[in-house]
Amino acid sequence: MKKEMIKLLLSHNVISEEEAKRLDLINDETIEESIKELGFGKTEHITKDKICETLETDEIAKEILCFRKVFSTNSIAKFLANHSAEEGTVLISEIQTKARGRLGKKWEAPEGGIWMSLILRPQVPPARIGLITLATGVAIAKSIRSLGVDARIKWPNDVLIHGKKISGVLTEVNATFNEIDWIVVGIGIDSNLKLEDFSEDIRIGTTTLTEELPAKVDENELIAIFLNEFEKVYQLYKDGEIEDILKDWRDLSDTIGKYVNITQTGGKITQGYVVGINNEGSLIIERQDGTLEKIISGELRTVE
Incomplete structure (x- = not known):
């Protein structure tokens, strides 16, 4: 299957002949897995x-x-x-x-x-x-x-x-x-x-x-x-x-202005109103005590 993938990449000019030869020598199970059912x-x-x-x-x-x-x-x-x-x-x-x-x-x-x-x-x-x-x-x-x-x-x-x-x-x-x-x-x-x-x-x-x-x-x-x-x-x-x-x-946005519950990595839960996002794309939450918290990533659920 890897040979078929290399042939496909060559046909679309994604890789060169030299790169194809190098790829053919790679014995990488993750590569095989990713193209297995192509x-x-x-x-x-x-x-x-x-x-x-x-x-x-x-x-x-x-x-x-x-x-x-x-x-x-x-x-x-x-x-x-x-x-x-x-x-x-x-x-x-x-x-x-x-x-x-x-x-x-x-x-x-x-x-x-x-x-x-x-x-x-x-x-x-x-x-x-x-x-x-x-x-x-x-x-x-x-x-x-x-x-x-x-x-x-x-x-x-x-x-x-x-x-x-x-x-x-x-x-x-x-x-x-x-x-x-x-x-x-x-x-x-x-x-x-x-x-x-x-x-x-x-x-x-x-x-x-x-x-x-x-x-x-x-x-x-x-x-x-x-x-x-x-x-x-x-x-x-x-x-x-x-x-x-x-x-x-x-x-x-469907998020700004809503009261939300956010579960962050590690299990920390933050609740509050979404007041905006910063220049890095992090969410800014106003908690119940009036303080602001920056949320970099997490699972968001709107609280009705």
């Missing part, structure tokens, strides 16, 4: 040609790899990122069999959704890593809103319609204390799906574009709209125009 069959709905019909990007999506079925587009994207894939490479699969969400949460990615990953190599300070999730949320929300629905962003990585999850972001990074090698951003959008396409525990708090709209969505067009929006916000991210990103995020 589907080389022709996609049935999503194609590069159809996406490019409405794509307007300059740097993002110069390379688009479309698959029928994979374990996880993020796993393949990390494999490619570790082997010199160019910035802006996009991987899309019609089905993911072992998709995962933030903090290892269960994520289902059946046929009918949009499941994709982007490889990024921003030359920005590592302190800015957290903002890429917020920026991606802005791009997703704007894309879905273009369809006429009121998509809003829940900190840190979800997009909602009427309080129900329609999309999520999984960001994975390889970086040192002073340099980012790569960022892989995974995006899932519940597009042409019905709630019964998910297991019962996933249906709670979930919605789909099929549930929200009277007609099916053109997935290729929606992918292109998202990539167009993402390139705009990513350019702001790279240029350090953080306030522009945060303004859009605040305008689209």
